[in-house]
Amino acid sequence: MHVVTLGPAGTYSHRAARAVLELHGNEGPGDSEGVSFRESVTEIVAAVASGEFERGVVPVENSIEGSVDESLDALADRKVSVVREVVSPIRHALLAQGPTFSTVASHPQALAQCREYLNEHYPDVTREAVASTARGVERAREDESIAAIGHPANAGSPASADVDAGDGLERIAESIQDRDSNATRFLVLAPESERSLAGGKTSLVVYPGANYPGLLLELLSAFADRDINLSRVESRPSGRRLGDYCFHFDIEAGLYEARTQEALEEIEAVCENGWVRRLGSYDTEHVVD
Known part of the structure; x- marks a missing residue:
């Protein structure tokens, strides 16, 4: 199996992707032929939708900073399926060539998850948002004035052949996230044709194509009236015009269940001028890495 995720190597997404490969019986960590990288979630979703990769x-969602907007928007824009959910604890470390630096570079979510630590210990240090935690680590390896926030294992010598193998980083501090319970949900994507009806959880994207008083209540009632619990509800701009939204729902029921099918029939009637996208039903894996 070939998986695509956020790169470069060493991101938390990379670690989740390696866990997916292990769950599918592929070679263990370090299987360089099993994981490829893209610089954005949008590119990953597009690559899976086109059939270029078997999985993405x-x-x-992060337990501190909430939903990843780019992921939600990409799932609404492209036809893919969700076949598994991976939940992983996030343990951030401050990595640098030495104790003195003027900039901390990392993914915006990682910077936000360590906001309290940075405010207390490095209030005057510039915070630089980059495409991924691993990209921040690369910046720290290249420039002694830059520190990174990333997985503690990223302090070791780089795997890339074009970087001096001696350029290991120091772990200036560990477990710097604002909450010990910090965890991130990763979705495992597959082409739309692999959508499953079975699983304990289902993700949906709903575009009503309308806006009137009580619209959201109608959508929610379709689930509530059938005793279906919603574990997440979120609205995102549709991108069509100002004030126009689509809704992302995670429900604790499978698409195979009669109650889910009935609820979706009711929702589709409400959304006659829009659409309802069934991303699929799936189960959750908890991994510690």
């Missing part, structure tokens, strides 16, 4: 792994 994208972050969708």
Whole structure:
């Protein structure tokens, strides 16, 4: 199996992707032929939708900072399926060539998840948002004035052949996230044809194509009236015009269930001028890495 995720190597998404390969019986960590990288979630979703890759792994929600907007928008724009959810604890470390630096570079979510630590210990240090935690680590290896926030294992010598193998980083501090319970949900994507009806959880994207008082209540009632619990509800701009939205729902029921099918029939009637996208039903894996 070939998986695509956020790169370069060493991101938390990369670690989740390796866990997916292990769950599928592929070679263990370090299987360089099993994981490819893209610089954005949008590119990952597009690559899976086109059939270029069998699986994609994208972050969708963090317990501190909430949803990853780019992931939600990409799932609404492209036809893919969700076949598994991976939940992983996030343990951030401050990595640098030495104790003195003027900039901290990392993914915006990682910077936000360590906001309290940075405010207390490095209030005057510039915070630089980059495409991924691993990209921040690369910046720290290249420039002694830059520190990174990333997985503690990224302090070791780089795997890339074009970087001096002696350029290991120091772990200036560990477990710097604002909450010990910090965890991220990753969705495992597959082509739309592999959508499953079985699983304990289902993700949906709903575009009503309308806006009137009580619209959201109608959508929610379709689930509530059938005793279907919603574990997440979120609205995102549709991109069509100002004030126009689509809704992302995670429900604790499978598409195979009669109650889910009935609820979706009711929702589709409400959304006669829009659409309802069934991303698929799936189960959750908890991994510690």
